[in-house]
Structure formats: C-alpha cells, structure tokens
Amino acid sequence: MIIVADNLRITQPAIARAVERLDPGPIQRMAVACRNAGADAIDINSGPLSRDAEKKMTFLVETVQAAVDLPLVLDTTNPVAMAAGLAACRQPAIINGVSLEPEKLERILPLAGEHGADLICYLLRPDGHVPPDADGRMESAVALFNECQAAGIDQECLIFDPIVAPLVWQDGNRQNMANLAVIRALPDLLGYSVRSMAGLSNLTTGAPDADTRIRYQSAFLPMLAAAGTTVMLMNALNPKLMDLVRACRNIISEEIFSW
C-alpha cells in the first residue's frame, strides 16, 4: 500500500495564491512536509486551471520536483494542463485520471500512452455519475479496461478507483462496503494483479469537525487496506492516520513481523 498525499490542493487559499503569484515557497513547504510525513507520492491537485493552464501546471511540477524526489500525481480535468505537466515531469508520472466520460477518453487517456504515465481509472458511468452498486462499478471497470487496451496502454499502468462515497450520501455506507468488494474482486474480474486506489478524504466530506473526520477515516482506512487497496490517496499530514498506515502495512504484509 503506497500513500499519495492529497494535501497539495489549489482549493487551499495559500496554495491558490502561490500558484497565482508563481511563488514556490508555500508549495515546496507543503511537498516537503508530505515527504517527511511518509508520503510515497504527491498529488498535485491544480483544479481545472482555466487561465494560463500550461504555465501554471509546468510551474507546479517544476516547483514540487525541485523540492522532493517523489513521483507526482497530476490531478486536473484540463487536458492541456495535463499534457504540460506530464512534459515537465522528470520521472514517470501518474495521470489523475480518466473515466468512461467521452471527453476523458478522447483527451486524457491518450496522454498515458504518449508519456508512459500510469493512469488512474475512475469507475464512473459514461455520464460521470457514480454507479449505485458493486455491479455497476465492475461493469465500468471492464469497459474502461477495454478502452485502455484498445488505446494500447499496458494493463500494468492502470490503477482502478471505485470512488469512495461520502458517508453523508443517502447510501454512502452501503456504497463503501460495495467498494471494498470491488477492490477485492478486481484481480479476478480482470485476470491480473490489478492495482486499485481509494481517495480516503472523500469519506468524510461534510463532517462537522476534524476529530470526526479522522475517526471515520481511521475506521475505513484499515478496511481498504485489508481489501487490498494498492494506492491510498489521503491526508499525509495527520500523524494518527500515518501511524495507522504503518500498523496496517505491518498487519497485511507477508514479511516477518516486527513492532
């Protein structure tokens, strides 16, 4: 289980200001903090970047990789920004991400092959909605796998994300139990050792306070780990969660145990 920090987000005012002013300081401090906390990779969540998309994504990638030597996950719906970011990456990057939505298949998916990047595949329906159950997610996985195969993308580059549902959704808890089943079933379904991802922070959208957020994330993280989730996209700056990550890794590991 590798940890991708989701902390570098343009929705944070300090990061938004830094990107606007092309000021590397706050961005690099965030990246270094995530690495020091134990993150294995860093998600650069730039949002859609409606103005100066290429310049800003290039700045973000260059800024982060000047500070930390970790793989980068490029998290934007803007294909122009994505292409610019991929071109700026010094080591293989991860595209976040594609789905069966036609625009994603047409404009994001081909970038994976062009840049030799890994590709996060969200198990959404073609209309962008989350399928209501495990079966819907499995159908999306097969359809998306076939699209990637048709585009010549190596199956080993794919990372499937069944979409963690916010608990406050009407059927959020039922959907998240379905997610565990999907993550367990994907290797059998697709016939190889499939990588999977979960965005843990999504679980607690709308939580009343930080304690509640961390408590529920702490309960769901080990469930995801035991189901075989390969990539955990999460808040890497919470020490309780990162301690829990280390304990989960030790429990699910096939290595000799030591405290």
Added chain:
Amino acid sequence: MIIVADNLRITQPAIARAVERLDPGPIQRMAVACRNAGADAIDINSGPLSRDAEKKMTFLVETVQAAVDLPLVLDTTNPVAMAAGLAACRQPAIINGVSLEPEKLERILPLAGEHGADLICYLLRPDGHVPPDADGRMESAVALFNECQAAGIDQECLIFDPIVAPLVWQDGNRQNMANLAVIRALPDLLGYSVRSMAGLSNLTTGAPDADTRIRYQSAFLPMLAAAGTTVMLMNALNPKLMDLVRACRNIISEEIFSW
C-alpha cells in the same frame, strides 16, 4: 457487531484477590465500568478454578449480574465451574468455549444444550493447536458444526472463532489475513448466516507498550468489522477503541448514516 468486554480476568491480581476473598466490590466496579463504556456483554474469565470451582464461579456470576444487566460469557476450561456458572445465570449465557479437543466435546459441548446457552466454537485442531491456514480453519468449522448438529444444538446458538493470532507468531500476520477470509467465508461454507467472533487482545500479546497495543488493535479491528465479525471480544475500557467501534458500526451499518 456486539462488544464483549474481556476485562474481567482472574489474571488481574485485584480480580484474583476478590475471587479468593469472595469480595464483590472490585468485580462489580469492573463490570459496571465495562457496561458504562458500551460493552454489550461481559466475559467472566475465571481461569480453570482448580479449588472451589463451583462456589467461585457461582459467586462470580451472581456478583456480576447483581451489578449489571448484561449477558454473560463464561470463560473457563473447567466443566464443573461452567455448569455451576450456567445454573446461576438469570439470562441466557454464552459458553466460552468448545473446540474439537475430545475433552471439550465430551464435557463442555453438552452443557450448551442442557442450559440453552450460546456456544463459542474455536477453530482449533483436535490436538488443540491452531491450524496453520484458512483451509485448516474451515475444516475445523465443518467438523465442529457437525459435532454440534449431532448433539442437537441449534445452529443459531453457535459462534465461530477462527483464533486471532498474536502478531509476534512467526506467521501471525499471514494467519490473521486468513482469519479475515475465514470470517467472510463461513456463511457460504455452512449455508446460513453464521455468527463469528474474534478475540482482539490476542493480536498484541507481547507488545512492548500500551500505545503499540492500541495502535495495532485499532488497525485490525476495522478489518475484522468489515469482514463481518459478529462478536468482538476486546478491551472495552479503552476509549479510543470504543470510539473506533462506533465509527466502524456506522460505516458497516445498512442504516441511514449520521455522525
């Protein structure tokens, strides 16, 4: 998922002294603390009770049920103490427990039918050893289920425990992953909605300190919960663990979610 407190143990000196002196105070304070912490039932771990077994187990049962109105789990390998405890219980009790060991089958198992008690079935081999893998545990489950059927015990009374392995065992983490698979598989294997149990405290036998114990238990508890464990035998007096129990219950529940 119901919580059985494992805190009332004769291995604790204060409890051992109280049993020796037939002093209800420390025992009742412990039982009340467990109930107040949210335990749904209380395990009375009396040990084998080599002297005055009947008198001491009767005292324990009467003492605890005078203080709290919770189901009791009678945890002794001594069939005489078990019979005395069952006779003293005012509400249906849980026998902890039987296995394929011949002595258990001959002397403990029949007590379940005689007293209309639930019965914890440990998935051990007939020689009392823990099977090395999931298959061994499943074989024990089928054999023990058949023994119980032959003895006329209602399948709804059975609670199967695949034995949480201490992480320090040479293959402890692999065995515990097997346990999750067994708990998930039991309903299909036995063809009904099987109840299962896990003794969480076993996980951290030999841990260097309390923080480490709680950290690893916090990582494994949600894994067990997501696998469908019905009965969690655990330290009910740790507030972090009990907060986590509540979060796990909310996540695995099919009820409408609320924080």
